[in-house]
Structures are given as structure tokens and as C-alpha cells.
Amino acid sequence: MIEVQHLTKRYGRVTAVDDVSFRVERGEILGFLGPNGAGKTTTMRILTGYMPATEGKAIVAGFDVFDQPLDAKRRTGYLPETPPLYPDMTVLEYLEFVAKIKGVAGPERKQRVNAVIERTRIGDMSSRLCSKLSKGYRQRVGLAQSLIHNPDVLILDEPTAGLDPKQIIETRELVKELAGDHTVILSTHILPEVSQTCQRVVIINKGRVVAVDTPDNLTARLGGSQTIYLQVDAGESDPSVVLGTIAGVMRVVETDRHEERVGYEVESEQGHDIRRDLARTVVTSGWGLLELRPMRLSLEEIFLSLTTEETDAPAAAGGETANG
Amino acid sequence: MGNILAIAQKELKSYFSSPIGYVLIGFWAFLFGWFYINILAYFARASMQMAGMGGPQSVNINQDMIRPLLYNVTILVLFVLPGVTMRTYSEEKRSGTIELLLTSPITDFQIIMGKFLGAMALYALMLVVTWIHVGVLFIYGHPEWKPLVGAYVGLLLLGGCFISIGMFISSLTKNQVVSFMVTFSIFLFFWIISWISSSVGPTAASVVTYLSIVDHYDDFGKGVIDTTHLIYYLSFITFGLFMTAKSVDSERWRG
Incomplete structure (x- = not known):
């Protein structure tokens, strides 16, 4: 449905988007993830025909956005970062105007306007001024x-930015509902949003694509080891030595200490669940077990590891981000 | 064509859903009324004197009343039309609605023509206001109506030139005040460009006189529609709109 090939956009000497390629299949929701200024908006603006790319091409709904812009635009809906509302129009007037310039034929216009008002639940605001x-x-x-x-095709640039939690959930639900009939690209810098709404993620940083995968695969791929957080009340003794001898434990790091209470991060080999052994060891040693929980490598950490320059390889990143 | 009309309609409506349309027309009507009263008083005095002398040569209402009156409209447009064009693009850029227009299945040409027609419609409405004053002259006198057709065609075209340039300036900035000031300065410059003609050589003089927007109105004011001036105005408008198109397009490339 959407095909982006080697897209590059330069503003003077600054390269905003650098050789970006990805595909989106029909009916899919693709999350476009990256820190502010990563090139998300620029890529979306190219896809919607707002601006041309310096190099490369983008095909939306079977039409090249540069060679056949009108055909592509007729099949694309776009919500920019700031909703493009005319302050002096009422919601109804506004939607009727947009319907006209988007090429909705006269007889259908009224019905389409009513349909979207119902779908987005703005009926009680329809006669209010946009401002x-x-x-x-x-x-x-x-x-x-x-x-x-x-x-x-629907292209949504940060659709949940600035909303309250209830509205965020509603918007996400709405986007999910839409996915069946529409192909959606959604940009965000909020990670839970991606894992909750999107089937696939493109992580972009400094204009380059750093990863394209499903949220689950990304978590699995980078989670080379498992980390468990353990807090014990060990009195005088030092548990770290004893803990290190448990089978499967690779590393024990002391992370915090408040008087008697000591927190550790215990790293184990992948696929080796050491929680039972840990608990048994703590109890048999006579210490107080205060907390024991797995520290899953969240999408947040993956994101950080992929977009932070200091990290040299994703494999190493898995181990180093334990205190994130 | 449907798209052009949709944009034009939206533009014209937007003047009246904010105070700006009313302020501009009010300002226009007040100043035009002031000119009217003064010229009428002068005309009445002159015709009384002529009648008192009983000479064969009497004053002509077309020549001595309507023509100077409508000529003054060329001064009014200097002040009022920058207000009409200042928001055409600046406002869309500031509020981000330009993204809606440029990502809709309409061409840049349709957007520009729509905006141009919308601004022209407001200007035409202002010219209609002047019919009230002129209409009074028809009730109490017997002016010729035919020269008026030429004069109004001329005013419409002259305004079109200013509007096309004003739209170009508006497309360069997000700031309406900057848009207004720059447009006004350029209008003023085109108004006074021929003043220098007496102190430069004959070639330069003919060039600046040709460029002066107002000098081309003279014949229209007499009721003569001369193709030279018609072509001048139409090509000026085309040039202004072309510059606007290029400016919008270059904005796309630069981001």
C-alpha cells in the first residue's frame, strides 16, 4: 500500500531524512518512532505530497507522490502535528469545506460529513467555532x-500529543478500529503507544532507519539476557557472593542500599528462570526477602539503546541498559 | 473550477467571519464619502459660478465630478488593498492550514486563483459601495453612464494588479504586519514611480511612466478601454500570480 524507497531530504546542508526505505501492507498500522527532530514529520510530509524529496521515491496507494500527486492525495488522509483548522469556521463548515477540496462529490458530502462526525464523536461540537x-x-x-x-491511507503525525489519558485511550481505540479499511502510519515519540496500537514499528533516528520490526520481535531481539531485581534485608552478611553461585547467574550488581536493605540486579542466561532458586537461597540463608521482580527490557530501553550514540552494538545494549 | 470556487468562497467568507472585512469596507466607505463630499462641494461651486457668468461653456458632471472622484479610488486602494491581501497566505502559514491545502487533491494554480478571486470579490464589493454615491448623481443630474463602465473596468483591473502583488508578498511571510507594510510600500512605489520621469532621460522616463500602474488608468477614467492598457494590466496580474505560484512552490522545496 505504501512503499518508500531510498528517500532522502536535504535542507541546504542539513540532511533531515537519509536513505529511508520501508513498506506498509494494506490494513496495517505502522508506528513511526523516533525522538523529536528525527525526521518523522519530514517523511510524512513527503508521503502526503506536501514537499518533494531530494532523492528516492514514495508510492502511496499505487501512485508516485511526485509524478501523480493528485491521484496519491485523493487516497491519502493526513493529520499534521497541529490540526489544520480555520479558527473562524464552525466545525460543520470546516468539514464541509474540507470535503469539497478533497473531492467528495456534492450528493455524498452531507453523508460523509455526518459519518466522520459520528465516528470521531464530535457531534455535540459541530456548531462551535474551531477557535x-x-x-x-x-x-x-x-x-x-x-x-x-x-x-x-491515513497518515497521522502524533495524533495523541497533548491529550489527556482518557482521550489518548479513545484515540488509540479509534485508530485501531480504522486499521481494517485503512492503512495507517502513525508517528509518535511515546513508546507504549507503539506497543499498544501498532503491528510494526519503524524506529528512526537522525533521519536514518535504525530498526523495522514488530514490537514483540524488537523486545526479543535485544533482550539477550534477563535481569531480575532483588531486594533483601541481609543484616551484616554480604549476599552477593552466595547469589553468584546459583546456577545460571551471570552477574550480580549492587544497585542501591538503604541501611540494612540492599538491592541487586541479578543477570541470568536467556531461557533460564532463576527466580525460584533465588527466592529459596534468600530464605534458607535467613535473610528477609523484600522484593523480587523481573526487569523486562522495555521498548523504552530498546529505543534508547538504538537511538543513543554511545551504544556500539544492539547486543551489548541489551546488557548495559539494565538500570534504565 | 469547482475547487477554485470552493477556495474563493472560503476566502470571501473568512473576511466576514472576522472583523477585518467590516473594518476594511467601513474605512473604504468613510474615506470615499469624504472625497465625494469635497469634490461635490467643489463641483457645485464651480457650476454655480459658470451659471452666474452665463457663458456658453458649462461644467460637465462626467468630466468634472465623476472622473476626479473615481481617480481618488486609486489612492484608496493603496491603503485598503494591503489589508485585503495581507492574510491570504500569511494566515494559512501561521496557523498551519497551508498543510491542509497543499496535501489536498487540488493544484497550486487552483489555490492561487481561488484566493485571487476571493480577494477580488471583496474589492468588487467595495466598488459596489461607491455606486451609492454615484447613484445619487444620477438622481439629481444627468451623467453619461457609458464612460463609467470603462472607469470601473479600469479600477477592477488596477486593483487586480495590486492584489496579485499583495498575494505574492503575503506568500513570503507568516507575519501579517510585515505582509501589510511591505505590500503598502511596494504599492506606493508603483504609484509614485513616474514622478522621476521629469528628471531622467527620455528612455528611462518612458519606461517608468509605462510601469506606473496609475498612469495606465487615465484612459480608463475617461471611459476609453484601450488594449494597450488592458494588456498592461492583464500581464501585470499574470506576473503577480506567477510570482506567487513560484514562491509557494519554492517554499515546498525549502520546507
Whole structure:
């Protein structure tokens, strides 16, 4: 549905997007993840035909965005970072105007406007001026606007930015509902969003793609070892030596100490569940077991390890990010 | 064509859903009324004197009243039209709605023509306001209506030139105040460009006179529609819109 090949965009000497390639299949939700200034917005603007690429090409719904921009745009809905609302129009007037310029034929217009109003639940705001809307409603009207011509492809630039938690959940649900009939690209710098809504993730940093995979695979790929956090009340004795002798334990690092209470991070080999042995050892040694929990390598850490320059290899990153 | 009209309609509506349309038309009507009163008073005095002398030569309402009155509109547009064009692109760029327009299945040409027609419609509305004053002259006098057609065609074209340049300036900046000031300065320059003609050589003089937007209006004001001036105005408008198109396009490449 969307095919991006070797896309590069330079502003003068600055390279905003550098040789980016990826594909999105029909009906899929692709998460576009990266820190601020990574080139997410630029890539989306190229896909929507807002600006041309310096090199490379992008095909949206079967049309090259540069050679056949009108055909591509007719099949693309776009929600920019700031919803493009006209402050002086009411929501209804606004949606009718957008329907017109998006090429929705006269007879269908009314029905399409009503359909998106219902879908994005903005019915009670339809006669209000866009300038008087709250942030959450502005975002929803922006979403309604992008759906009005029932596009094959939806490109959403940070659709949940600035919303309250309830609205965020609603928006995510809405995006998931949409995925069946539409192909969605969604950009964000919030990681849980990706693991909750997207089937596939493109991680981009400094204009380059650093990883393309499913959220689960990414977690598995980088989680070379497992880490368990353990907090004990050991009194005078030093548990780290005893803990190190348990089968499967690779490393024991003391992370915090408050008087008697000591926290450790115990690293074990992949596929070796040492929690039972750890608990038994602590109890039989007569120490107080205060806390024991697995520290899963979160998407957050993967993201950090992939986008931080100091890390030299993803394999090493798995081990070094234990205190993230 | 549907897209052009959709944009034009949106533009015209936007003037009236904010105070700007009312302020501009109010300002226009007030100043035009002031010119009208003054010229009318002058005309009344002159015709009284002429009648008192009983000479064969009497004053002509077309020649001595309507023509100077409408000529003054060329001064009014200097101040009012930058206000009409200042927001055409600046406002869209500031609020980010330009992204909506440029990612919709419409061409840049359609957007520009839509905006141009929207601004022209507001300007035409202002010209319609002047019909009230002119209409009064028809009630109490017997002016010729035919020269008026030429004069209004001329004013419409003259305004078109200013609007096309104003749109170009607006497409260069996000800031409406900057847009207004730069547009006004350029308008003023085109208005006074021919002043220098007396102190430069004959070639330069003919060039600056040709460039002066207002000098081309003279014949229209007399009711003459001369193709020379018609072509000048139309090519000026085309040039202004072309520059706007290039500016919008280059903005895309630069980001």
C-alpha cells in the first residue's frame, strides 16, 4: 500500500531524512518512532505530497507522490502535528469545506460529513467555532478531517500529543478500529503507544532507519539476557557472593542500599528462570526477602539503546541498559 | 473550477467571519464619502459660478465630478488593498492550514486563483459601495453612464494588479504586519514611480511612466478601454500570480 524507497531530504546542508526505505501492507498500522527532530514529520510530509524529496521515491496507494500527486492525495488522509483548522469556521463548515477540496462529490458530502462526525464523536461540537475547541476536540476534528474522503491511507503525525489519558485511550481505540479499511502510519515519540496500537514499528533516528520490526520481535531481539531485581534485608552478611553461585547467574550488581536493605540486579542466561532458586537461597540463608521482580527490557530501553550514540552494538545494549 | 470556487468562497467568507472585512469596507466607505463630499462641494461651486457668468461653456458632471472622484479610488486602494491581501497566505502559514491545502487533491494554480478571486470579490464589493454615491448623481443630474463602465473596468483591473502583488508578498511571510507594510510600500512605489520621469532621460522616463500602474488608468477614467492598457494590466496580474505560484512552490522545496 505504501512503499518508500531510498528517500532522502536535504535542507541546504542539513540532511533531515537519509536513505529511508520501508513498506506498509494494506490494513496495517505502522508506528513511526523516533525522538523529536528525527525526521518523522519530514517523511510524512513527503508521503502526503506536501514537499518533494531530494532523492528516492514514495508510492502511496499505487501512485508516485511526485509524478501523480493528485491521484496519491485523493487516497491519502493526513493529520499534521497541529490540526489544520480555520479558527473562524464552525466545525460543520470546516468539514464541509474540507470535503469539497478533497473531492467528495456534492450528493455524498452531507453523508460523509455526518459519518466522520459520528465516528470521531464530535457531534455535540459541530456548531462551535474551531477557535473555541479544546485541545482534545481540535485533535478529533483534525482526525475527522483526515477521514472525510474515506482515504485508503491515513497518515497521522502524533495524533495523541497533548491529550489527556482518557482521550489518548479513545484515540488509540479509534485508530485501531480504522486499521481494517485503512492503512495507517502513525508517528509518535511515546513508546507504549507503539506497543499498544501498532503491528510494526519503524524506529528512526537522525533521519536514518535504525530498526523495522514488530514490537514483540524488537523486545526479543535485544533482550539477550534477563535481569531480575532483588531486594533483601541481609543484616551484616554480604549476599552477593552466595547469589553468584546459583546456577545460571551471570552477574550480580549492587544497585542501591538503604541501611540494612540492599538491592541487586541479578543477570541470568536467556531461557533460564532463576527466580525460584533465588527466592529459596534468600530464605534458607535467613535473610528477609523484600522484593523480587523481573526487569523486562522495555521498548523504552530498546529505543534508547538504538537511538543513543554511545551504544556500539544492539547486543551489548541489551546488557548495559539494565538500570534504565 | 469547482475547487477554485470552493477556495474563493472560503476566502470571501473568512473576511466576514472576522472583523477585518467590516473594518476594511467601513474605512473604504468613510474615506470615499469624504472625497465625494469635497469634490461635490467643489463641483457645485464651480457650476454655480459658470451659471452666474452665463457663458456658453458649462461644467460637465462626467468630466468634472465623476472622473476626479473615481481617480481618488486609486489612492484608496493603496491603503485598503494591503489589508485585503495581507492574510491570504500569511494566515494559512501561521496557523498551519497551508498543510491542509497543499496535501489536498487540488493544484497550486487552483489555490492561487481561488484566493485571487476571493480577494477580488471583496474589492468588487467595495466598488459596489461607491455606486451609492454615484447613484445619487444620477438622481439629481444627468451623467453619461457609458464612460463609467470603462472607469470601473479600469479600477477592477488596477486593483487586480495590486492584489496579485499583495498575494505574492503575503506568500513570503507568516507575519501579517510585515505582509501589510511591505505590500503598502511596494504599492506606493508603483504609484509614485513616474514622478522621476521629469528628471531622467527620455528612455528611462518612458519606461517608468509605462510601469506606473496609475498612469495606465487615465484612459480608463475617461471611459476609453484601450488594449494597450488592458494588456498592461492583464500581464501585470499574470506576473503577480506567477510570482506567487513560484514562491509557494519554492517554499515546498525549502520546507
